Amino acid sequence: MSDAVRLIEIKEEIHADNQRLAQGLRCQLEEKKTFLLNVMSSPGAGKTRTILKTIDALRDRFRFGVLEADIDSMVDAELIAARGISAVQLRTGGFCHLDAAMVAKGLDALDLDALDVVFIENVGNLVCPAEFDTGAVKNAMILSVPEGDDKPLKYPLMFTVSDVLLVNKIDYLPFSDFNLEAMRERVLRLNPHIEIFEISAKTGQGVEQWAAWLSREASSFIGSASRSSRPRIGKFLDTSRC
Amino acid sequence: MHELQITERILDVVLKHAAGQDVSKVVRIHLRIGALSDLEDEWIQHYFDYLSRGTVAENAQLAITRTGAVLNCQSCSCSFEVKREELGRAHCPDCGETGLELVAGREYVIENMEVL
Numbered sequence: 001m002s003d004a005v006r007l008i009e010i011k012e013e014i015h016a017d018n019q020r021l022a023q024g025l026r027c028q029l030e031e032k033k034t035f036l037l038n039v040m041s042s043p044g045a046g047k048t049r050t051i052l053k054t055i056d057a058l059r060d061r062f063r064f065g066v067l068e069a070d071i072d073s074m075v076d077a078e079l080i081a082a083r084g085i086s087a088v089q090l091r092t093g094g095f096c097h098l099d100a101a102m103v104a105k106g107l108d109a110l111d112l113d114a115l116d117v118v119f120i121e122n123v124g125n126l127v128c129p130a131e132f133d134t135g136a137v138k139n140a141m142i143l144s145v146p147e148g149d150d151k152p153l154k155y156p157l158m159f160t161v162s163d164v165l166l167v168n169k170i171d172y173l174p175f176s177d178f179n180l181e182a183m184r185e186r187v188l189r190l191n192p193h194i195e196i197f198e199i200s201a202k203t204g205q206g207v208e209q210w211a212a213w214l215s216r217e218a219s220s221f222i223g224s225a226s227r228s229s230r231p232r233i234g235k236f237l238d239t240s241r242c
Numbered sequence: 243m244h245e246l247q248i249t250e251r252i253l254d255v256v257l258k259h260a261a262g263q264d265v266s267k268v269v270r271i272h273l274r275i276g277a278l279s280d281l282e283d284e285w286i287q288h289y290f291d292y293l294s295r296g297t298v299a300e301n302a303q304l305a306i307t308r309t310g311a312v313l314n315c316q317s318c319s320c321s322f323e324v325k326r327e328e329l330g331r332a333h334c335p336d337c338g339e340t341g342l343e344l345v346a347g348r349e350y351v352i353e354n355m356e357v358l
Contacts, residue, residue, distance in 0.1 A: 005269060005356045010259050014251045014350035096244050127280045128244045131348070156311075156329040157278045160344045185340070186330040192316050192341035 018133060022100035025107070025135030027242035032112040035218035036103075036120065038136035040158060043124030045144040046168045048076045049201040051119050055085060057211040062116040062218060067106040069098045069123045076121060086110055097128035100135045117218050126155040137221055144169040145176050149183035152190055159187050164195045166210060171200040245281050248350065249289035255352050256299050263357070268299040270356040276347040277311040277326045302355070311347030315339055 013019075029036050041047050055064045065086040068077040077089035088109045090102055103120060110118065120136055122129040141162040143151055146169060152159045159165065165187060167180070180198070187194060195213060199206035256271055275281070283306045294300045310323040315334035324332045326347075333340045 003358060005358060007354050008259055008263060008265075008357055009354045010255060010352045011354070012255050012352050014248060014255070014352065017251075095247070131244070131279070153327075153330045156326070157280070157348065159330075160278070189330050189332055189340045189342055190344065192343060 015132070018100050021104065022133035022135040023242075025100055025104055026137060028107075029112075029135070029137065030221070030242055033222045034112045034115050035117045035138075035221045036107075036134075036136045037117065037214070037218075038098075038120045038122055038129075038134045038139045039142065040122045040126075040129045040139065040162070041124060041142035041144070041168075042126045042147060045124070045142045045147065046201045047121050047124070047142060048079060050142055050166060050168060050199070051121060052080065052083065053201045053204065053207050054119075054211055054214060055083075057207055058117075058215055061215060063114060065110045065115040065118040067103065067110075067118060067120045069102070069121060086115065092123055096123055096125050097132050098122050098134050099132040103134045103136075116222060117214070126151065126158050130155075130158040130161050138163045138217055140164045140166060142166045142168050143183075145172040145178045149179045149186070152183065152186035156190050159190045159194070162191070162194060164197065164210075164213065167196065167198045168201055170198045170205060171203050245285045245289050246293075248281060249286055249293055252286075252290065252304075252352060253293050253297070253299060256302075256355060257297060259355070260298050260357065265298050265357045267358040268302040268355055269358060270303045270305050271299070272353040272355065273304060273306045274309055274349055274351045274353055275306055276309055276349040278329075278344075278347045279350065298357075309347065309349065312345050313342040314345045316341035316343060321345060 039047050039051060051066060066080050067088050067090055068080065069090045069092055070076060077087045080087040088106045090106045092098065098120065120134055139162045141158055143165060184196060187196065197206055197210040199210050256268060260268060287304050290304055294302065311326060311329055312321055312323050313332060314321045315337060317339040318334060318337040320334060320336045322335055332342060334342065
């Protein structure tokens, strides 16, 4: 053995394995005709309530399921199951995000043949979930008015990887200095393709328009089994198509 | 945040590439991390030091190069690099448009490693 330092070339992307697994999941979902939506936000932005309100709006059109991620509690899953919706609780055991392997495990516990749309309620966190492809067909993020209009400047990655942004709690606008126009401009400078909906999951304002978007996306995915879809989180890596 | 999980991946990849290569010690690992990563270099090294104990990569130094975020202008198709803090405020240096798409800045690439 020589004492000289040698260089070993590696050139490996750390997320490549997760990326492959996520793309495999999307292929599986395409076969099962199940649309998977990854919902991300900070804690308290209204994920659970928005999901419930959305299900209420589209209950006659789709059969819904929910994967609930929480660091260590079952509160949200119980709330959803109490409404008669298939819910699986994924306890992340301290993890700050979900990855494709955890989502695959959660989907195994659901009967996908009996479901059209499954929501992932990701861990409440604006940083980590943005880095991991979950295998979802689309990514949605919720920003609530009390959090402030500067969040696109502080957490750019989350806004970059989302296909749709729900600005929730707009019923708080009159009591807030949240500047919708400034927020919109900041978001579009990060992601010109993002769809933005202003909603209040509490009063129901704007939910119809958002539900129409989801309905369109889900119908198009379910209806075109041959189409391959990649969400924005995965778009930087060349993952094989189905 | 998730430094631990990322560091585990780094170590896995390093040990995989060291296996069968007659490596007695990994001296330095070169990583390229995009500007949008929120992970702290110092913490990645701390976790690495902890996880790599008893392996050939023990005491290896992580040499992290941060790459800038690259935006692509939707209107004139030019690409340009911006600093992280300019994201959300940037406009195209050529045509002034603000419809910009991120095309690079999220990488976590292990480039190579120096070994004995």
